[in-house]
Amino acid sequence: MRFVQRSDEVPEDFEGRAKDEFDDVLAHRNDPTKTKSFTFKTYKRPEIKQLLQDMFHGKCAYCETFYSASQPMDVEHYRPKGAVSEDDDHDGYWWLAMKWDNLLPSCIDCNRKRKQITPVGDVRQVALIQNGTPEFSQSKVLASGKKDSFPITETGERIFDAPTGAKDNLIALSSPGLLKEEPLLLNPCNDRPAAHLTHHFTSVTDGVDGARPAPVSFMLPAKLADGEGDIYRGDDDLSLKGAVSIHVYGLNRLNLVQARTELLRRLEFLKSVIVQLHALADEIEEATTTEAHISTLLAKSTQKIRALADQITEEIAVMARDDAPYASMVQAWRATFKSELAG
Known part of the structure; x- marks a missing residue:
């Protein structure tokens, strides 16, 4: 969202x-x-x-x-x-x-209220950060979908008539009076979903045992900043508004998790290609030769390799545009990738 x-x-x-x-x-x-x-x-x-x-x-x-x-x-x-x-x-x-x-x-x-296969287990943000990729093999059928649902906080004042x-x-x-209801569902035109929701995903990196875990896209309630939205603050400072929205809208229903994960794995593949291309370009630039024509060839090869990496980077930028599917996830992943490059 x-x-x-x-x-x-x-x-x-x-x-x-x-x-x-x-x-x-x-x-x-x-x-x-x-x-x-x-x-x-x-x-x-x-x-x-x-x-x-x-x-x-x-x-x-x-x-x-x-x-x-x-x-x-x-x-x-x-x-x-x-x-x-x-x-x-x-x-x-x-x-x-x-x-x-x-x-x-x-x-x-x-x-619409429908029965959806949904991963279960401890999916709190703190637990995921501590324990790594959650177990998605466990799942059950849950009723999700908004239909007539409109939960409010315990301190909210429900409005019953015009x-x-x-x-x-x-x-x-x-x-x-409507704002006094303190709704627990996110409205993408009135709320800032990024303040209440966060995308949890793991990169394809070598683990301690040499295994390469497949990345998975999961939606979690975000940590609220100090002094921000205290009426929506839950355990571990996680957003109640985010948690309830995830459940009611079914943002972690299996087919949706699979669709986001498929896109995430494409992003991870493109990232690995970009990293490898830049590494190859670095190696070529470090190569030394006294032959002028070979030196010129190496320089041209480096330019082409970096240009290819740039094209892939631009393609990722297109995937992050607002009109693309799951843009918020791609934007979050892209921000993480930029942080990795900066580090």
């Missing part, structure tokens, strides 16, 4: 449609003869879907997977519109169903 600046541009008729639907759902709720739940339509409009798709480059707002090639995009409500699974007395944030900044694009695995002026305000989060 990565931060995305929400676009302020919405279709010209969106505000009118949203206000009309607000009136319709309010009338539906006040009519005792209405026994079926209200059918919301404004958020499903094609132009809204296109805006969300463009804003997130065709990727899921939560897991950064491209969904367009294999599945339809779900227009997801950050605050659920019809129910809240953590509170049976809550009818859902119906007054936010047509609000622009409550809408996000999602893949079906992050949005505040005054809700109809005329297209921006959900500016509604009075």
Whole structure:
């Protein structure tokens, strides 16, 4: 998950449609003869879907997977519109169903409650750092996917009904009282996911016994900085917001871990090629000869080798662009690689 600046541009008729639907759902709720739940339509409009798709480059707002090639995009409500699974007395944030900044694009695995094979074991950040690569052979089927989930902190104040002026305000989060809920789910347009989530991955390096462990990509809650977000601070100073988001969105479901890991292993291969090319160029530069033509040939060879390494480095930069899949993981890996080179 990565931060995305929400676009302020919405279709010209969106505000009118949203206000009309607000009136319709309010009338539906006040009519005792209405026994079926209200059918919301404004958020499903094609132009809204296109805006969300463009804003997130065709990727899921939560897991950064491209969904367009294999599945339809779900227009997801950050605050659920019809129910809240953590509170049976809550009818859902119906007054936010047509609000622009409550809408996000999602893949079906992050949005719908589904049973997913998920690695288990001690995956706390501290344990992973101390013990190295976790055991991913152990796994179980867990129900993940957001659906109607919207957990808040123990000190948060749940909002149960539309505040005054809700109809005329297209921006959900500016509604009075919503921030007092202290939500435990990350919103990529309002939070800085990098402050609450961290990518754990191991490089392909020789171990003590000569083994070369395969790298694995796993999402973990990040350590919160001192004095930052104390209401979301959990054990070992890890972010509760990150931990809950990982669980609810299913950010460590097996197929997602495998997809990120496949990309990670490509990155590790490219890194090894870059390192070897620069090492070869260094050896050539250190070679000495009295033959002028050989010296010229060696110089040209060195230039070509370093140019090839630079091309591979540029390819990695492309893989780290915001419109690429799992960009936040690639950006984190790239930062680690730069640190290794600097060292």
